[in-house]
Amino acid sequence: MNFDFNEKKPVVVLLGAGSMGMAIVRRIAGGKKVLLGDISEQNLEKAENDLKYSGYDVETCVVDAMNRESIQAFAQKAAALGNVMYFIDTAEASPSQASPEHILKLDLLGTAYALDEFGKVIGEGGAGLIISSMTGYMPNDLTKEDELALVNTPTESLLSLPCLSSERIKNSGTAYVVSKRANHMRVQSAAMTWGKRKARINTISPGIVVTPLAYDEFNSEGNSYQQMIEASARQRVGTSDEIAAAGAFLLSDDAAFITGTDLLIDGGMIAAINSGKMKMNIR
Numbered sequence: 001m002n003f004d005f006n007e008k009k010p011v012v013v014l015l016g017a018g019s020m021g022m023a024i025v026r027r028i029a030g031g032k033k034v035l036l037g038d039i040s041e042q043n044l045e046k047a048e049n050d051l052k053y054s055g056y057d058v059e060t061c062v063v064d065a066m067n068r069e070s071i072q073a074f075a076q077k078a079a080a081l082g083n084v085m086y087f088i089d090t091a092e093a094s095p096s097q098a099s100p101e102h103i104l105k106l107d108l109l110g111t112a113y114a115l116d117e118f119g120k121v122i123g124e125g126g127a128g129l130i131i132s133s134m135t136g137y138m139p140n141d142l143t144k145e146d147e148l149a150l151v152n153t154p155t156e157s158l159l160s161l162p163c164l165s166s167e168r169i170k171n172s173g174t175a176y177v178v179s180k181r182a183n184h185m186r187v188q189s190a191a192m193t194w195g196k197r198k199a200r201i202n203t204i205s206p207g208i209v210v211t212p213l214a215y216d217e218f219n220s221e222g223n224s225y226q227q228m229i230e231a232s233a234r235q236r237v238g239t240s241d242e243i244a245a246a247g248a249f250l251l252s253d254d255a256a257f258i259t260g261t262d263l264l265i266d267g268g269m270i271a272a273i274n275s276g277k278m279k280m281n282i283r
């Protein structure tokens, strides 16, 4: 059965077929070709069915975002499907889900791989979006020099930076904070290479958004989510759809002058920290 006789459709790529990524895809992918990548075959199958039975044209691919060859093959598969005009990366692990080494390899290095490889195939006028986190705004011990190194160091040497050594990154919480800050920094250098292809790349930094990943954090020992939610300006969690609304804007032509930057969407949690209404202990 053919539901769509259009050829040469723009390609929307989602790496990490989870809650927020799927909400963004649903907003932007009508009439386009969708390629979903995830390490979990189970998540991929569910995501594919969700889209397929809602009228989207979707393909899937098992990808390990921690492995450059895997990302490279994924980018090539996307390019073979048509003009890659949208790239969204949400493939990450949170502090309660993984070790510091795993978080640095996935959230920091894996994002850098994706920026490199999709920067080679993104189409003219295309746009990318990395989902970072409000933790990128939380207190950390990165100096100005460390941040500059996170912008400019070649990807393969990133994990050898002194600021990412095990002496400095002692636990998963710190690994997550630093990785998410690194996403902000890395997108600035990527904006320059993507710009050469007349494409844009930005990050969104969500606060607490209720997804499976967030539930893992709520259930983890010693977390301070209740206090954080209560202290925040909006006094509630966010939804994937609220992140998707902003994501759709950043990926659209209305945002054609926006690149290399981050949009913090956290219901005022960082505002509560910066205004002294809430103290933050990074686990």
Ligand SMILES: NC(=O)c1ccc[n+]([C@@H]2O[C@H](COP(=O)([O-])OP(=O)(O)OC[C@H]3O[C@@H](n4cnc5c(N)ncnc54)[C@H](O)[C@@H]3O)[C@@H](O)[C@H]2O)c1
Binding pocket: 015, 016, 017, 018, 019, 020, 021, 037, 038, 039, 040, 043, 063, 064, 065, 066, 089, 090, 091, 092, 093, 094, 106, 131, 132, 133, 134, 205, 206, 207, 208, 209, 210, 211, 212, 213, 214
């Ligand atoms: N949920 C929150 O409260 C929250 C807050 C701030 C930031 N974030 C960030 O938002 C993004 C998306 O989070 P979500 O809540 O939608 O998560 P989610 O758990 O729904 O989705 C993440 C997806 O990434 C996939 N994945 C994990 N490791 C992978 C790998 N090595 N290769 C490929 N895929 C892999 C998982 O299988 C999963 O499908 C993440 O970057 C997360 O750090 C989430």
